[in-house]
Amino acid sequence: MSAGELPPPLAGLEPTLPSRWYRSAQVFALEKERIFCREWVCVAREEELAAPGDYRVLDVLGESIILLRNRAGELRAFYNTCRHRGSRLCREGAASGNDHVPAAVNDSLPAAGNDRAPPLPGGIAGGRITCPYHQWSYDLDGRLLAAPHLGSETGFDKALFSLYPAGLECWGGFVFLNLTPAKAVPLGEQLGEIPARIARYPLRELRIGHSIRYEVAANWKVLCENYNECYHCGGVHPELCAVVPAFREHGSAGLDWSRGVPHRQGAYTFTASGTTRRRAFPTLNEDERVRHKGELVYPNLFLSLACDHAAVFILLPRSATHTSIVCHFLFEPYELARGDFDPSDATTFWDLVNRQDWAICEAVQQGISARVHERGWYAPMEDFNLDIRRYVLERIGDVPET
Numbered sequence: 309m310s311a312g313e314l315p316p317p318l319a320g321l322e323p324t325l326p327s328r329w330y331r332s333a334q335v336f337a338l339e340k341e342r343i344f345c346r347e348w349v350c351v352a353r354e355e356e357l358a359a360p361g362d363y364r365v366l367d368v369l370g371e372s373i374i375l376l377r378n379r380a381g382e383l384r385a386f387y388n389t390c391r392h393r394g395s396r397l398c399r400e401g402a403a404s405g406n407d408h409v410p411a412a413v414n415d416s417l418p419a420a421g422n423d424r425a426p427p428l429p430g431g432i433a434g435g436r437i438t439c440p441y442h443q444w445s446y447d448l449d450g451r452l453l454a455a456p457h458l459g460s461e462t463g464f465d466k467a468l469f470s471l472y473p474a475g476l477e478c479w480g481g482f483v484f485l486n487l488t489p490a491k492a493v494p495l496g497e498q499l500g501e502i503p504a505r506i507a508r509y510p511l512r513e514l515r516i517g518h519s520i521r522y523e524v525a526a527n528w529k530v531l532c533e534n535y536n537e538c539y540h541c542g543g544v545h546p547e548l549c550a551v552v553p554a555f556r557e558h559g560s561a562g563l564d565w566s567r568g569v570p571h572r573q574g575a576y577t578f579t580a581s582g583t584t585r586r587r588a589f590p591t592l593n594e595d596e597r598v599r600h601k602g603e604l605v606y607p608n609l610f611l612s613l614a615c616d617h618a619a620v621f622i623l624l625p626r627s628a629t630h631t632s633i634v635c636h637f638l639f640e641p642y643e644l645a646r647g648d649f650d651p652s653d654a655t656t657f658w659d660l661v662n663r664q665d666w667a668i669c670e671a672v673q674q675g676i677s678a679r680v681h682e683r684g685w686y687a688p689m690e691d692f693n694l695d696i697r698r699y700v701l702e703r704i705g706d707v708p709e710t
């Protein structure tokens with residue numbers, strides 16, 4: 309029997325994945341290969357690389373990736389590996405053009421000892437990527453420009469040594485990568501009905517007004533499952549439920565996410581008061597001006613949509629038991645340009661709710677490690693999580709039971 313075979317429901321509750329799947333390095337390695345290196349994963353907002361030559365070095369489940377904007381202004385992504393002898397090309401965590409984003413948001417986790425390493429030649433400068441080892445240099449489209457002392461007279465052909473590309477597509481101002489581009493389906497196919505469901509929110513036009521990075525000692529699936537149910541809201545989020553009483557009524561059963569979840573009378577956004585000085589996005593319909601919508605974009609992007617701002621969460625799994633989360637708060641450029649722009653009514657409230665969520669997710673991660681807890685159970689109002697269970701099972705359901 310593989311560990312992916314589920315027991316029958318118990319007293320009306322559906323079984324979760326085995327607890328081991330939330331803490332096993334073996335399962336995490338399978339998830340890396342079959343989910344995060346096969347599907348489109350969100351890594352950034354387009355605006356974070358504003359100008360030609362801007363770049364960032366990303367850590368995508370241990371794969372180092374250079375994300376850059378080329379001379380023509382197009383985004384490109386490459387594995388951070390020289391085609392010659394395989395040296396890392398860039399060792400910096402980030403560079404350029406992101407003054408409005410706190411530095412900590414852009415830092416990919418440094419490799420052990422990296423901060424003590426001596427500076428090396430090479431990296432990205434002057435419109436080229438130069439390897440620090442033998443100074444092979446590439447253009448910003450990944451083509452090998454020059455390899456010192458190797459000419460065509462020796463039969464050397466530069467065209468055969470372009471950088472390894474990653475697939476790159478954008479939607480809603482988000483940058484998605486596919487680390488196995490030869491097998492990638494179009495991003496739109498993966499996104500399915502999501503763009504249509506939230507088409508009136510001007511995601512592509514919104515810009516980052518504030519960012520927070522969180523480090524959470526929990527498996528990425530624990531975080532997804534928590535995002536996908538409000539059964540916990542009554543106990544964990546009293547302040548949120550004061551603004552959105554529907555989250556605690558009847559254990560949050562029957563929430564109408566397609567029309568949007570209503571706030572209490574007189575409230576219309578995710579702030580402590582339920583109100584704000586910012587205008588609603590002009591393109592929203594009547595419901596969307598007073599209700600809240602959310603989407604989980606598999607495998608690593610959460611969207612929480614208020615009438616005047618979006619809170620978006622990019623999950624970066626680091627190990628079976630640790631996930632980094634970059635939370636951006638997006639606003640209309642119209643609001644950002646105002647002299648009295650102040651996002652703190654939304655960001656302070658969200659930070660409280662976020663910390664409540666991460667704390668309870670860490671408690672789950674600790675609790676499911678108990679030797680007696682083979683698996684958990686989903687209550688009926690948590691049935692969106694059956695979709696996460698299906699998503700993971702379809703991809704790694706043949707993991708051997710060890």
Ligand SMILES: [Fe+2]
Pocket residue numbers: 534540541544545664665
């Ligand atoms: Fe929550």
